[in-house]
Amino acid sequence: MIWAVLRRELDRQAGPLTVVDVGGGTGGFAVPLAEAGHRVTVVDASPDALAALTRRAAEAGVAERVRAVQGDGDALAGLIPPATADLVLCHAVLEVVDDPPGVVAAVATALRPGGAASVLVANRVAAVLTRAVGGHLDTAAALLVDPDGCAGPRDTLRRRYDADGAAALLSAAGLAVEQIHGVRVIADLVPAAAAEADPESLLALEMAAAGRAPYRDIASQLHLFARRPT
Numbered sequence: 199m200i201w202a203v204l205r206r207e208l209d210r211q212a213g214p215l216t217v218v219d220v221g222g223g224t225g226g227f228a229v230p231l232a233e234a235g236h237r238v239t240v241v242d243a244s245p246d247a248l249a250a251l252t253r254r255a256a257e258a259g260v261a262e263r264v265r266a267v268q269g270d271g272d273a274l275a276g277l278i279p280p281a282t283a284d285l286v287l288c289h290a291v292l293e294v295v296d297d298p299p300g301v302v303a304a305v306a307t308a309l310r311p312g313g314a315a316s317v318l319v320a321n322r323v324a325a326v327l328t329r330a331v332g333g334h335l336d337t338a339a340a341l342l343v344d345p346d347g348c349a350g351p352r353d354t355l356r357r358r359y360d361a362d363g364a365a366a367l368l369s370a371a372g373l374a375v376e377q378i379h380g381v382r383v384i385a386d387l388v389p390a391a392a393a394e395a396d397p398e399s400l401l402a403l404e405m406a407a408a409g410r411a412p413y414r415d416i417a418s419q420l421h422l423f424a425r426r427p428t
């Protein structure tokens with residue numbers, strides 16, 4: 199789903215793009231984007247992840263188009279010059295930073311007017327349902343009422359979002375939210391054997407459900423696509 203949305207944007211914006219991937223890790227998005235001719239700066243807190251990214255980019259023959267910057271997402275504003283990025287990815291990072299509104303504001307500042315942000319966040323609704331289905335009713339109950347969607351001190355994430363909350367976060371930074379999709383609406387529900395037996399049908403169903411409420415709203419993750427107004 200995410201790639202379907204990104205491909206439409208890559209087709210829309212002509213020419214090689216300047217891309218920033220905040221918390222881009224080992225380059226799961228950065229390297230394919232560089233292979234497609236775009237210049238990608240990955241900002242990540244982990245030196246190990248960046249080392250893996252650098253190796254992966256070299257193996258793919260795109261090292262010259264991938265820049266690895268070690269830094270905290272919370273410090274993004276000081277790492278990327280304002281209004282220079284055509285596309286900023288911020289996937290699975292807002293759940294762990296200190297200051298999500300500050301990071302989103304820095305994403306908006308890094309974008310040139312008309313540039314786009316691709317933001318992926320963990321969905322609190324899915325986390326509640328998954329814990330409940332797994333029999334962890336206390337954890338599900340804690341997640342349901344916690345103001346941040348965190349299950350407690352042992353939770354690996356500091357917060358989770360719902361679609362409205364995530365959209366409000368981006369809007370508050372001056373970004374215009376254009377699309378919200380669920381990621382892994384169906385895929386995390388079907389038995390592995392069914393997924394392996396017919397992956398094409400699973401993909402088709404996943405894509406059909408991704409943009410439709412209420413299916414979208416129970417997906418494991420929420421993908422928001424937003425634009426800095428011109």
Ligand SMILES: C[S@@+](CC[C@H](N)C(=O)[O-])C[C@H]1O[C@@H](n2cnc3c(N)ncnc32)[C@H](O)[C@@H]1O
Nearest residue numbers: 221222223226242243244247270271289290295
């Ligand atoms: C779950 S991974 C997501 C990687 C990639 N964005 C993706 O979606 O495949 C989270 C990444 O964020 C990085 N990270 C964690 N805390 C961070 C922070 N405060 N600032 C920047 N990156 C951070 C981690 O090193 C890791 O590479």
